[in-house]
Amino acid sequence: MAQVEATTERIIAADAETVFDALADYTGTRGKLLPEHFSEYEVREGGDGEGTLVHWKLQATSKRVRDCLLEVTEPSDGRLVEKDRNSSMVTTWTVTPAGEGTSRAVVTSVWNGAGGIGGFFERTFAPKGLGRIYDSVLANLAAEVEA
Numbered sequence: 001m002a003q004v005e006a007t008t009e010r011i012i013a014a015d016a017e018t019v020f021d022a023l024a025d026y027t028g029t030r031g032k033l034l035p036e037h038f039s040e041y042e043v044r045e046g047g048d049g050e051g052t053l054v055h056w057k058l059q060a061t062s063k064r065v066r067d068c069l070l071e072v073t074e075p076s077d078g079r080l081v082e083k084d085r086n087s088s089m090v091t092t093w094t095v096t097p098a099g100e101g102t103s104r105a106v107v108t109s110v111w112n113g114a115g116g117i118g119g120f121f122e123r124t125f126a127p128k129g130l131g132r133i134y135d136s137v138l139a140n141l142a143a144e145v146e147a
Contacts, residue, residue, distance in 0.1 A: 004113040006127035009106040010138040014145040016103035020078055020095040022145050023105070024049035029144060035136040050074040054082075060129055088112040105141065107134045 012019050022029040027047035034041060039057045046052035052072035059065045068089070070082040080093040089111040098104040109130055113122045 002113050002115075002119060002123060003110055004123050004126055005108060005110045006130035006134070007106065007108040008131045008134040008138060009104060010135070010142060011098055012103050012105055012138075012142045012145060013101065014103060014142075015101055016078060016095045016097045018145050019103045019105055019141065020080075022141060023093050023095065024072075024074070024080055026052045026054050026072070030054075033137050033140040033144060035133065035140065037133045037136075044069075046072070049080065058133075060126065060133065105138055107138065109134070 026043050031041045037059050041056045044053045055069050057067055069085040073081045078095045082091040091109040094106045096104050113119045
């Protein structure tokens with residue numbers, strides 16, 4: 001099994017603390033940022049960064065729905081890590097200053113891909129598809145926090 005990785009980033013016209021706080025706010029802001037690919041969003045424990053347990057279904061394609069139960073940690077300043085209890089997927093959100101009043105938000109998801117021909121197609125197409133989904137999340141984040 002090869003590891004599959006999808007990364008997307010965006011410069012946001014808001015300071016890094018504001019952007020990070022919005023991402024870490026699972027009970028408020030985060031649910032509003034999710035595009036139509038996400039359903040059944042539910043905070044099960046916590047709700048603000050470290051210690052949060054959140055559930056959603058991610059419909060990556062018309063036939064592929066991933067049931068996600070994510071444990072959230074904050075291993076360092078400006079970094080949120082979501083580990084899926086139901087799969088090998090780990091998504092890391094990193095927010096860093098990018099100049100006066102702006103920040104860079106980067107989201108990277110990694111998981112163990114399938115083998116064989118299915119794995120070839122997964123490694124070829126899944127990163128692009130997931131990248132588009134997370135680009136929508138980052139666009140919604142920008143619209144939410146930019147003054």
